Amino acid sequence: MNGAEIKTIFFKDDGVIPGNPNLPVILYLGSLKDEPEETEAIFNRNGWLNSWTNGVFDYHHYHSNAHEVLGVIRGSAVLQLGGEHGQKFELTAGDVAVLPAGTGHKRCSASKDFRVVGAYPDGMDYNLCTGKPGERPKVLEDIARVPLPNTDPLYGAAGPLMSAWKPQQQTGSHA
Numbered sequence: 001m002n003g004a005e006i007k008t009i010f011f012k013d014d015g016v017i018p019g020n021p022n023l024p025v026i027l028y029l030g031s032l033k034d035e036p037e038e039t040e041a042i043f044n045r046n047g048w049l050n051s052w053t054n055g056v057f058d059y060h061h062y063h064s065n066a067h068e069v070l071g072v073i074r075g076s077a078v079l080q081l082g083g084e085h086g087q088k089f090e091l092t093a094g095d096v097a098v099l100p101a102g103t104g105h106k107r108c109s110a111s112k113d114f115r116v117v118g119a120y121p122d123g124m125d126y127n128l129c130t131g132k133p134g135e136r137p138k139v140l141e142d143i144a145r146v147p148l149p150n151t152d153p154l155y156g157a158a159g160p161l162m163s164a165w166k167p168q169q170q171t172g173s174h175a
Contacts, residue, residue: 004031016131017083017104026098033094039071048153049123056107064139066126069153075114101146121149
């Protein structure tokens with residue numbers, strides 16, 4: 001897991017996909033490039049459970065009741081994060097994305113062999129939201145209630161996620 005490039009990106013509510021007002025997406029680029037086949041075991045060892053192996057839906061969706069980690073184990077894909085007005089990222093085997101509850105994600109394109117492992121902190125169950133008008137305001141309440149994970153899916157108790165997602169300090173008003 002050496003040599004990873006770590007990026008943090010905030011996505012705002014675009015009126016359809018809510019994003020997460022307090023937590024950034026964290027990309028660990030190249031973090032598992034030498035051991036992509038170990039991705040699921042690493043996630044599970046660090047308490048990110050209820051894992052699965054498949055692809056990513058080709059439409060914008062998000063989970064309002066759970067954070068999610070996605071680790072590319074084979075091939076590559078371009079994923080759009082943050083909804084229709086979000087950003088596109090090319091992820092390849094060994095890349096990992098941690099998506100806070102409310103973060104939209106969609107597969108724009110992928111290699112034929114693309115496979116990803118997904119998991120959730122403490123094995124939380126997850127829902128599937130697509131930004132339909134009737135989903136609000138319940139999803140906003142759900143997102144606000146999702147607890148912070150106890151561990152980083154790659155590094156455990158001392159990983160970058162733990163400092164990037166520390167409880168927000170209320171230090172005054174924000175403009």
